[in-house]
Amino acid sequence: MRRLPVYLLIDVSTSMTGEPIAAVRNGIDTLISSLRQDPHALETAALSVIEFGSDAQQSVSLTELINFQAPTIEANGWTAMGAALTLLNERVAAEVKKTTPESRGDWKPLVFLFTDGMATDDLEKGLADLNRSQLGVIVACAAGPHANLEELKKITDCVVSLDTLDSAGIAAFFKWVSASVSTSSVKIDLTKKDISTLSELPPPPEEVKIID
Numbered sequence: 001m002r003r004l005p006v007y008l009l010i011d012v013s014t015s016m017t018g019e020p021i022a023a024v025r026n027g028i029d030t031l032i033s034s035l036r037q038d039p040h041a042l043e044t045a046a047l048s049v050i051e052f053g054s055d056a057q058q059s060v061s062l063t064e065l066i067n068f069q070a071p072t073i074e075a076n077g078w079t080a081m082g083a084a085l086t087l088l089n090e091r092v093a094a095e096v097k098k099t100t101p102e103s104r105g106d107w108k109p110l111v112f113l114f115t116d117g118m119a120t121d122d123l124e125k126g127l128a129d130l131n132r133s134q135l136g137v138i139v140a141c142a143a144g145p146h147a148n149l150e151e152l153k154k155i156t157d158c159v160v161s162l163d164t165l166d167s168a169g170i171a172a173f174f175k176w177v178s179a180s181v182s183t184s185s186v187k188i189d190l191t192k193k194d195i196s197t198l199s200e201l202p203p204p205p206e207e208v209k210i211i212d
Contacts, residue, residue, distance in 0.1 A: 003106040004044045004185055005062055005096050008177075009084050011115035012053040015146070016075040016165075020116065023167035027174030028070050034178040035065055040185040042066065044107075048091065052084035053077030062095040081119035085126030085155070089133045096134075108136035108194040110184060112177050113155065115141070116165055118148035127154060136195045139180075141173055141208070149211055158198040159211040172207040 010024060028049070035041040042065050049060040049070075054077025060068065092109055099105035119126075138156035142149050144165040152159045162169040180201040187195060195201070204210065 001043065002104055002188075003046045003064070003097070004041075004181070004188060005092070005106055005109035006045055006047045006181055007050060007062075007088055007092070007109055007111045008047065009050045009052065009088060009111065009113040010073065011079060011081070011117065011143075012051045012073055012075050013077055013079045013117055013120075014053075014075055015116055018075075019167055020143070020165040020170065021073060021075040023165075023170035024114065024174075025070070025073050026167070027170055027177075028073075030171065031174050031178045031181075032065065032068055032070060034175070035181055038182045038185070040189060041182050044185045044189070045181055046106075048095070049073075050084055050087055050091070052080045054080060056080050056083035056087045058087060058091055062091070078120040079115065079117045080121045081113075081115060081151075082121040082123040082126030084113075085123075086129040089129040092133045092135070107188050108134055108196070110136050110181065110195060111138040112180075113138065113140040113152075114143060114173070115147055115152070116143045117146055118151050123151065123154070130155065136184075137198060137201065139198065139201075142211070143170070143173075153211075160204060161209050161211055162207060163209075169207045172205045176202070176204045176208055
């Protein structure tokens with residue numbers, strides 16, 4: 001069975017302390033619970049979590065849904081977004097099975113990046129590393145008034161925003177991520193093609209605005 005890899009890149013900088021980081025933890029729990037009730041997602045999706053604060057770390061390696069255990073995410077440090085992109089490239093290269101003449105590899109990964117700020121490290125290096133990865137859709141979510149939209153547009157054409165960092169908005173974002181993974185798992189099964197554009201995902205809820 002070809003897996004659909006899903007990478008969650010989560011900003012855990014100090015500015016996420018309190019309600020935002022608690023809402024992210026709840027959002028990941030809801031995401032997993034919802035996907036485990038979807039037969040298509042349960043059969044194909046595998047998830048990984050990469051956190052970035054003062055540095056970047058993969059707190060959960062690429063894991064099938066049935067075995068996924070949510071990390072204990074805590075807010076601290078700065079916003080090493082560049083390092084997160086570099087780490088994403090490394091983990092995709094190591095974890096995503098490539099197609100060979102003998103067998104089909106995994107589908108191209110879906111990536112969801114969530115941040116409330118701007119990079120405090122070398123974003124350009126991260127972007128250069130990211131460009132070496134074979135990815136499907138990358139969605140970057142700018143959460144709250146201090147996220148840098150122009151910076152996120154360098155990462156991907158698929159940028160969405162939340163006006164505030166309250167629990168309702170963050171919950172809405174993660175519910176949309178869940179719906180996007182579910183929809184993608186069905187589409188790849190039917191079409192046998194990778195997901196490559198934002199238009200192939202379900203429309204976001206009103207709390208999540210698409211940035212042109």
